[in-house]
Amino acid sequence: EDQVTQSPEALRLQEGESSSLNCSYTVSGLRGLFWYRQDPGKGPEFLFTLYSAGEEKEKERLKATLTKKESFLHITAPKPEDSATYLCAVQAPVTGGTSYGKLTFGQGTILTVHP
């Protein structure tokens, strides 16, 4: 069974204080690792997809990296508007017509950035 574990559960930062969020995963054949941002009362907003170990992607203050066992979301000089829950998810291969490429999510990291 696919498993995704995110740490820490909650992270409080001062504005400008850089840090990293961790996503450890166990999956039988990774087809993609996804990072989403979720604001309270909203659906997840897509950030990145990573497909293979060593891959890196950047978007503004965010940078996602991937190894064979985990992914990191690095936040550089965060601002209060970066406060949100960050979700990591893995996609397993479609097998036997039953998986349909479904995503398994981690519990999320609640990020709070204080001004």
Add this chain to the structure above:
Amino acid sequence: GAVVSQHPSWVICKSGTSVKIECRSLDFQATTMFWYRQFPKQSLMLMATSNEGSKATYEQGVEKDKFLINHASLTLSTLTVTSAHPEDSSFYICSARQGIYGYTFGSGTRLTVV
């Protein structure tokens, strides 16, 4: 980009009644859609996967007769919570799969059963 529209954003219903939630892909055809449930301060739990024109596949522990899913067209999937009870109160989110790897989420529906 891919947009998934979900309605209503919130709904309050009386215990024992049924509620329908719609999920539409606005600018692409979605052969597969996913329905999730999210409890406060918890992550998304997949409830079921629906493919256009066929029966939905439910995750273990999800009651098929309570959570009816219909995916009648390539742009619309609906989730009907039948005979709702207070324990069904939750945040329901749909997702559409675009292409091989893309997943776009709706804005979610807050269901409160009183």
